[in-house]
Amino acid sequence: MYPDRRGVLGRGIHEIDTPALIIDYRQLRENIARMADYFRPLPADLRPHAKTHKCPQVAALQVAAGALGVTCAKLGEAEAMATAGIESILIANQLVGERTTDRLARLVRYTGAQVMPAVDAPDRVAELERAAIRWDVTLPAVVEVDIGLRRGGARSPGAALQLVRSLSSSDHLTFEGLIAYEGHALREKDLHARAEVVTRSMERFMEAVTYVEEAGIEVPIVSAGSTGTYTVTGNYPGLTEVEAGSYVFMDANYLATVEGFPPALHLLTTVTTRHEEGLLVTDMGLKTASVDQVPPIITDPVGITIAHLSEEHSQLLLESEEAKQLRVGDRLKAIVGHCCTTVNLHDRYYVCEDGVVVDVWPITGRGRSQ
Ligand SMILES: Cc1ncc(COP(=O)(O)O)c(C=O)c1O
Incomplete structure (x- = not known):
């Protein structure tokens, strides 16, 4: 250990x-406290991305400072976090295949952690449901929406609503919310131009949120954001969680644009x-x-x-x-x-x-x- x-x-x-790799413990705690302080008065909370540090000790400090839990990029990271006691984990990615979805169901069954993967296609919902049945657990999940990055995510509000409906109507899955990622905004090094791309992306995200809500379905989690966009995304009306990761350590790339x-x-x-x-x-x-x-x-x-x-x-x-x-x-x-x-x-x-x-x-x- x-x-x-x-x-x-x-x-x-x-x-x-x-x-x-050397961590300056004092600076680490200051960075964690500073971001926690930023979110304290805002409607949105922080669910830091653990792909940055990949370390339960750092995650524990973030949770102790008020974070909702962590975001992970992969099931393997989520396993590292859940088995170390982190109780609420969003996996901002799709899990594909029986072996992987079985691992998720097993993790939920044996740790009792809330581990929420994303889905962006009907097959992902079906695979999750089959794993939930095999392992006799209820699996929470979020629907990922593409807002311009063209990576993961349902490509339209209508496609997202279909996935939301199938999660909500399942006896073995629960619909926890919508996630998106405005990562393409980070390509803009000019901060005004970046803020414009973030705002346009959030408008797109909120169209999908509204579309689902107008169908009579509550959307508890509305998650997006990063170290390079949190000041815009974190203040955007309707957003409930921000996934910033790198702020905890920082690096030469982010130092050029983030103060x-x-x-x-x-x-x-x-x-x-x-x-x-x-x-x-x-x-x-x-x-x-x-x-x-x-x-x-x-x-x-x-x-x-x-x-x-x-x-x-x-x-x-x-x-x-x-x-x-x-x-x-x-x-x-x-x-x-x-x-x-x-x-x-x-x-x-x-x-x-x-x-x-x-x-x-x-x-x-x-x-x-x-
Ligand atoms: C889904 C997702 N959310 C959030 C982030 C933000 O992380 P960071 O704050 O390190 O830029 C990333 C970065 O790749 C990501 O892929």
Whole structure:
């Protein structure tokens, strides 16, 4: 349960094996509190996306700060959360096939957690219902609506209503609400343009909500949102839940557009080779740092740029005098490029206060993409 705690608790971060993910415990709690404070006066609540941290200890802090539970992207993540005691979980994705829906029903039966997958086609409803019957449980579910991303989701209010009706009329399933995701708005780097796309997407979402309500069916959950859109989505009338995830750690990608959440997660890396004047090599590479959005940014010391990342090496160019003093064995800290995909490359977090390791948390949802 607690990998590699022995020998590191109470030690300085320079004693940790690297590459390693370091959580700044104080900043983590501040980020969690700040987002919780933002939602406290609003009609909408927060159900943070656990795909960012994949760690029940972080989820527990979010729930303790007032979150409704968590959102997950995959059943495997939901299993990691439910078996660790998180009681209410939205899976913002479709579950396909008998084996997968059986796992869901088994999870609900044996943990008693409320685990709500999305459906976006009649076959998904039928599969869920068959699993509910096989495992003698009632399965809650939400209907996903596409609002412009063209990923998951029913493609029209009429198609959504059909799915809502079949969930509501089932003896083995319950209709819990509608979900959508305005992820395409994040492609807009200009914040005014982004807000416009979010508003248009929410208008589309509310058309579907109204369509279902006008058919006489209550819609308890109306969920959407992200770290890059929560200020618009979270205030949109009719929305009940926001799924922001990355705010908890932050990353180089989001730092360019989202204010108020300093990084609580860093990648620690060690200098492994130093021969030339302006160049050194560390143990951070593509197997420990994702580059799908932007590369990591080395912040400590400053004055270093990444020239190249290979699987297990980074070649770094040294610009500042401080950086030029670095020697083999020295440690560097980087803000990760994309926190969600970087986390998925690691087994554990080293939780630190004032540079000292106070805990080690396993990333139990890591790799749980099935
Ligand atoms: C369904 C869904 N909801 C919410 C989010 C928002 O997450 P974040 O706040 O990390 O951008 C995502 C991100 O991919 C998502 O896929």
